[in-house]
Amino acid sequence: MIRTEVMDQPLETIRKPNGDLIGRGVIANLYKWPSHRKLTICFIGGTRSLRSKIAAAMQRQWHLHQLTRGNLDYNAASFSDLADCGAAASPNYDIRVGFLHGAYGGYWSYIGVDSRNHVPSMNFEGFDSNAPAEPDFDRLVAHEFGHALSLEHEHQSPMVPPCDWNYDYIYTHYSWQSPADMHANLDKLKNYVYNGKYLYSFTTYNKKSIMHYYFEPLAFVKGRNSKCYILQNNNVPSEEDKTFITQQYAPATFGGFRGLDTSLEDLSRIPNARLQQVIATKRQLLRDAER
Template sequence: MKVQFTKKLTQNNFPEMKLALKERPDNLNVESLSNEKKIVLEKFQYKQHLLTQIGDFTNLSEMAAETRKLWHPNQTLKVFFFGSDKAKDQRVLQYASIWSEHCSIKFERTDNRDEAQIRVGYDATGSWSYIGTDALGVDKREATINFGWLSDSLPEPEYKQVVLHEFGHALGLIHEHQSPDIKMDWDKDVVYNYYAFTHGWSKADVDKNVFQEYDKTTIRYSEVDRDSIMGYYLPPEFTKNKQSFPFNYDLSATDKKYIGELYPELLHS
């Protein structure tokens, strides 16, 4: 199942923390807090104006709490596209909206860059995305998702796969193979050489995108879903024990179920 990234609250990331909690107060993970710390938290949660007061965030950060990066359910996220290829933009939005068939988050194009929560570019190297609400802290002149691999010659299944994968990150999901529930016995020299040749990645890029495993205390996760759109294709040659992930071109049954749990349809009275 998906791993949902969280980040420890420290004084160095107050801006990210404020944005994540202002977007969705339950982004704060309180499962491991003591009763004393929960009292401080209750004070914070019932006085949302404290979001502007750094002293109270200092108290929260001392809790060693974590903050998730989910958007508020039932929300329509505005998407701005850099460039002038409207047909390409529409194709991206069409595939991204497949996520919306299984959760309460919708995507809507806007020509107003300043109102967009997500900004899509095509000019940078590679395909990547900021994770969830981290996009709110990015300069509005910059993309929060980039599709450097999309071209008219790219086969349709691969085009769809890239869009679904990166918008999965934009919804707060990380790579499936980085779950702490799986132990990959990597043949690192093989993996470094492969990504250097195919993607031009440095060792640091591979460490971050492939080898990094998230700590159990900083993510929400369940059993690994090898059919997830959030997994990389990993051939058995990448590991000494011949573990692998297949090519996946669409949302798995678990992807659909889990994204609906993260973003349920909220009923308003």
């Protein structure tokens, strides 16, 4: 099952530029990569051919340079080297791709800059023994890389209508680490506010998003009538997904719309060790960006 760690991350609401909002999505501002970063990548396991296929799918599905007008990009050397992650800390790598089975199996990714705190930061169970065929290969890579760009699940948007999940069915028919793990990947994000600011960036609900799960009708109490039921998997980032990345990462003069970042000083007062680790990572990356 596709899953990701979703924690109580402080985010920021989106202001509409000129009242005009075309892109749609949900994103974690604190977790967003600083401007001008060129993302690096490393792997734990997998043949060179598999690594190359994954790296190519990322770049094919998310044209970062074009979407962000160069504000966020792939590091060409790293995406050509396809290096081993090496030592556990891997300070030189942003995205660390693994193929774990068992307790940490499944398809998942940490969110944005938090990727730098984990090895692996993104997992594709079984790809190293029997990778799925298209369109599933590209779909899974595009979805997990969306998380690495700080995108959250669209079906968890604060704007999502009631999904009527059939939790018993979903828990029984898919593999989850725990009920909490399932709920962390399905339930509406808590739309809480910190210091007068929304903690999540979000727009109106977009059922075409690559960040939206597909489940068969039995997974919903209301079957096909559930407001979160979609006819089939979304295999590629939607136009709204791509525009949303532009709004979030591109310079304002090119249609970018950053919103107000919740201040790191404010957030640093929240007593949550994992949150503080992310804040430290973000601060380090911001310092690096100034050099």
